[in-house]
Amino acid sequence: MSRQLLDSPAKPDNAIAGRTPPVIRLLVLATFVVILNETIMINAIPNLMGALKITEQTAQWLSTAFMLTMAAVIPITGWFLQRVSTRGAYATAMGLFLSGTAAAIVAPGFELLLAARVVQASGTAVMMPLLMTTLMHVVPEQDRGKVMGNVTLAISVAPAMGPALSGVILNFGSWRLLFAVVLPIAALITWGGMKQLDNVGEPEVSTIDWSSVVLAALGFGGLVYGLSRFQGADTGLAAGIVVAGLAAIAVFVVRQLSLQKTGSPLMDLRTLKHRTYTVALILMSVAFMAMLGSMILLPLYLQNIRGLSALQAGLLVMPGSLAMGLLGPTVGRLFDRFGGRVLVIPGAVAITLSLAGLTQASMTMPYWQLLGLHTMLMVGLAATFTPVFTLGLGAVPPALYAHGSSILGTLQQVAAALGTALVVTVMSARADSLQARGVDATAASLDGMRLAFLIGVVLSVGVIITALLLPARADSNAEHAGVGH
Template sequence: MSESTATPVVERTNESPYAVLRWLVLATFVVILNETIMVNAIPRLMQELEVTARSAQWLSTAFMLTMAVVIPVTGWFLQRVTTRQAFTTAMTVFLAGTLLSALAPVFWLLVMGRIVQAAGTAVMLPLLMTTLMTIVPEHDRGRVMGNVTLAISVAPALGPAVSGVVLQLASWRWLFGLVLPVAGLVTVLALRKLTDVGETRPSRLDVPSIGLAALGFGTLVYGLSRIGAAEGSGVPALALVGAGLVVVAAFLLRQRALQRRDMPLLDLRVLSHRTYAVGVTVQSVSFLAMLGAMILLPLYLQDLRGLTPLETGLLVAPGGLAMGLLGPRVGRAFDRVGAKPLVVPGAIGLVIGLGMLSRVGETTPYAVVLAGHVVMMVSLAALFTPVFTISLGALPPHLYSHGSSLLGTSQQVAAAIGTAVSVTVLASRSNALLDAGASESAAFVGGVQWAFGAAALISLSVVALVFLLPSRVPGAGPAPVEEVDPTGEPDPVGC
């Protein structure tokens, strides 16, 4: 049977095949929560481990770098191993990194722990999305994707709030000490129920591709993360970005060559599908704007307005919760009416929300800041579920894993670009106002306003791009009037 016509295989059990998703969603929630749980711990770590702010940022930078390096490999990895093998590998690596981080006696071991954690995390989301696309029928994908969005959107929103509470009561080590038993329990329970989905495809691993991916994406993301930071005696940030782009280009050329032998590490034929190419661009630009806002808001609320990390986490949590809670409703609406009625208002709302945040000042009521953030996150909810579903749905089944991997890689690069743009605009505008005689607080406000404004301008491209997306994948019809799970279960993911 050819790969393009192969029928997805689900191991026969007495449970619904949808039950596989419950365990993958729960595990993904835990690992993604961990991604943002360190946000509020940096000041305390600087004091307890006696490191500078620049060194402490490696806890975030190293995590992001590792994700950018590992995700391109997951397309090949997920085709070669079974669902259980991929899950076991990801969670074992994540647990090892969490334990190392919790016990780390010195800073560099803590950074190593974060790197190991990220290596496990990088596998989970592509595994979840590939499995979802394999077992869920076309007419039901929006609803199920909406339930998945509930988990993966709420997790990063809760991370700063959870860390704020933990740091109020205990040492930073408990950020890992609390995650470790929860992740371990989820792993043990999941392996008792998890079944294999799809078919494996043996293929040779191209070692030069791994080297090019690691060097290219790692250098690119690191260079972008250094833009706007004070330059030391090392290589300039722009030089790192340029070198990274050259190596990434070499990686892409090698994948094109390997495609002729049907053995690419990351199959770029996904980009030959127009809907997927437009969708991944929309996702990346939207993610860029969202990450820029996530960087700017804590700086504004803590450095200028004087809020504590816990207060900051609680203020931004409603936006993330609203985004997650709307996920199932957006998914059901997508199944009924298609993408266009959702993504067009979502794109416009994203620009409006960022525009509202670009007007914040030294005394702006917190309710206004909250409203702008909620508008932005609700708009992203209207974008992410339909765009993700229709993008991957446009691919043939044998490209699902590569499509998920490329999407994850582009989001990591977009996150680095969003951070670089935000910090650069903030710093350059603030310095210009200081040179013109403005006070430090006025200069900082001016920088924040311009940075949010830049994100709003970038988001205008999303408004143009969503009109290029079809409402449905060609050949897919609307969901039945009675939205019944094919397995007879009312809630396939348990979210």
């Protein structure tokens, strides 16, 4: 196998003349397929309840466990990606994902299906940080915006497309078909990747601090689990789990600060010393909360209030999701030309306006208006995510790329869980309060959804404020970023 493609980043940068390196295209495709599976089970819940004789709450665990595993495993990936080769990390990630997918197809019952989902998620947790880290090493700074636009397709659009695609697939067969369709596609991508992928950078030999691993799993996993429990009735227990998770994260942070003195932290928090990276993290987290909150609310509104089927609801939100993905490369090119602020600030305003429009949802709001508002939301998010990811990771030195990607991925999972918990809790509390006063159940639920969308508006205003703190470019940090040369 020829090794000149990626061993020296300067060579491929010149050879590709501003085009996306083949390795990044391959990793984007692989990441899209594995992240798609995070939300692909949502529409299969009724199917699963009948086939496996389980309750709705039990079936929800097939999505919750995936998210929990991601939150627990991603913090380890910063250390893992520095210790193994690019090919080794790719083989591990896709090997785990393929094993989990194959096991899911033949799982005889819920317990083994849940275990298969955990294995799937373990592979998925490695892919996104691997993609981001490789991109920062092989793509020159002046081209990162355009290439990061392709990455947006994988990490932002895939979760949004999962429910829509699963709704289509489930029309042709049982829940097993969801995995049967994915398996050959993932296997083909894995085979192509192992043929084409060369190693980027040199692995570093380092020991792992197992107490940090345990603390990360308990802290981030516990936090995400606690937040997911707010969707049920026992909010007291959920709050207790959240507090315990936060306490474990606090101990984890103290442990990492101590390990940084010896040079072997599991998650290197020195990335947070770079102001642009920290601002980007905050902005990304708040935007993800707004996005995931709307992803939960809109299907609930369309199906429970307006009476659409899961497939119809999925098809209505699909144009916005597709627009987000297709605009990614264009947004990236605009970022390379004009910088981040001219994209992020209008994007944040578009998010606010679209969510404000959804606060006016009613029993008779035209579907074309809902489609337009959702598309505006997705376009605003596309204009926001690509510059934020590029500016944030571009602000840290190359030695910290893996850790920067790891922290980014971990906070995405936490933000997704927090956004979901927030809107569901607000919606449920409002609806219950109105029903206690004698309001019709449907009208009470609709009012609860409007209030939850208003929470999204408040969050999006936070995105606008944070966007004003971002620089146009990461050029001022060039001495830190090193731009991979």
